[in-house]
Amino acid sequence: MLDLAAELRRWTEEGREFAVATVVSVTGSAPRGPGAALAVDSAGTVIGSVSGGCVEGAVYDLCREALRTGDSVLERFGYSDDDAFAVGLTCGGTIDVLVTPVAAEARVRTVLGSALSAAAQGEPAALARVARGPAELLGRALLVRSDGTVEGTLDDRPELDRVAAAEARARLEAGRTGTVELSADGTGGGGFHCPGGLTLLVESNVPPPRMIVFGAVDFAAALARAGRFLGYHVTVCDARPVFATPDRFPDADEVVVDWPHRYLRCTATDARTVLCVLTHDAKFDVPLLKMALRMPVAFVGAMGSRRTHEDRNRRLRAEGVTDRELSRLRSPIGLDLGARTPEETALSITAEIVATRHGGTGAPLTDATTPIHHTPHPAVA
Structure with missing residues (x-):
């Protein structure tokens, strides 16, 4: 909703x-x-x-x-x-x-109205509603904000509201939407009794995930456009002010002039953040990737030929990056689509990001036997 x-x-x-x-x-x-x-x-x-x-x-x-x-x-x-x-x-x-x-009920309208207002303003909040259970409780709503405040009640029983708020808060912190099963004896959330149990639908509203593109090149302009289309908050970062200008990247939410590794050290990231390194220049790539591969982000990819990739890996190992850390690096970045233009390359890169996020193989569905829709990985859902 x-x-x-x-x-x-x-x-x-x-x-x-x-x-x-x-x-x-x-x-x-x-x-x-x-x-x-x-x-x-x-x-x-x-x-x-x-x-x-x-x-x-x-x-x-x-x-x-x-x-x-x-x-x-x-x-x-x-x-x-x-x-x-x-x-x-x-x-x-x-x-x-x-x-x-x-x-139908003034209380529900008030809580849903607050939830809609929070979501429209980009305020992190989670809305929990009774999706399955006694008819008189169906649709009852409770809102949990990021500061821990709770609005509304599910059935006037403090113990149920306490459990529901805790479950909603946990999903808000993970940025996930889904159901929570609360059994009749209280297991899975506990502290109350409801014959047959309850199912809560928890919808989380969190800021959009970040895509940080390093390297103010033509490929970055196309990638910023594709990333924004996919719902990412896109930042383009480059140390060269003559190239890193808003006019060159109208689809980016922000353009930053700074050394990539210095900016990455200071900016906010989380488990949904994707980092795309398009500079393919060792003086930028090595200190940046050394830091990025040790951060709990969703995706780290770097552009470059296979020769550039091998040279970059050698330099990173010399800087103390382990093989386990290097295994997180998607390089050369993108799926094999035969891409040549910046737009095709952006499609290749974002296709790999989507496949990584949802556990896809990148193989043609014509020949695949795996499910079309995958269960998202908890870290990047």
Whole structure:
């Protein structure tokens, strides 16, 4: 739901009644993952998507019904090959969709409104909602902010709110969206009793991951454009002020003039950050990569020929970089697409970043037998 924050916040401020359908869980192959949302207002206006088109019509009807009744509902959609008139996913997967009428209860509207406002302003926060459990609790919401403050309640039982807030806080710190299973006896979160247990959907809103591109070259301009398209906050860094200018990199969020290793030492990174070294110049590369390969970031890649790669590895080993640290280096950077132009090279690089993030092989799907949609690695989800 938080991916629709800007528009839904406007709807809330305008006093519109609307219902939000959010993907809670996915089994097998499905077009969109947990957190994907579709919303319908009382006039029938639609925004968002939960399946890329397969079940949107049925979800639209569920939203209209939820607006009429004021009740939240959890619906499952699966493969429908046995019935030509059934609504289902043609890709063979199964998705659970939670439909919540936002205007059904003042408390929910207040919490969801706060969550939408936080997401629209880029404030880190996690929204936990009851996705499966007693009917009277379905859709109840609780918001946890990055400073630890909590807004809302799931069912007026402090022990349940305490557990839910702790689970939401943990997922916010990891920047992850997904479900949390709380069993009837309290295991997996503990301290309360609910027959049949509860499933919480926790949606995390965190700042976009960073892509730091070192080297103000033509390839960097194309990579900045591709990185921004993928949702990264893109920084281009180069020690040469004549090349590192905003005019040359209009798609970068920021352009920094500094020695790469010095900038990397001082700037903020996390487990989602990707570092792309395009300088292929030893005086820049070696001190930069020596530092980068020892940092807990998601991806470190460096451009250059195989000869440059071998020479760079030799220099790095001479600087004390271990073979284990060197094994993290993606070099030459990018997948084998036969790329030649800066744009093709940027596609090659970002394809490798996506494959690394989701555990993909980079092989053509035509010949592959592995799942099309992979489970994201916890460190980079």
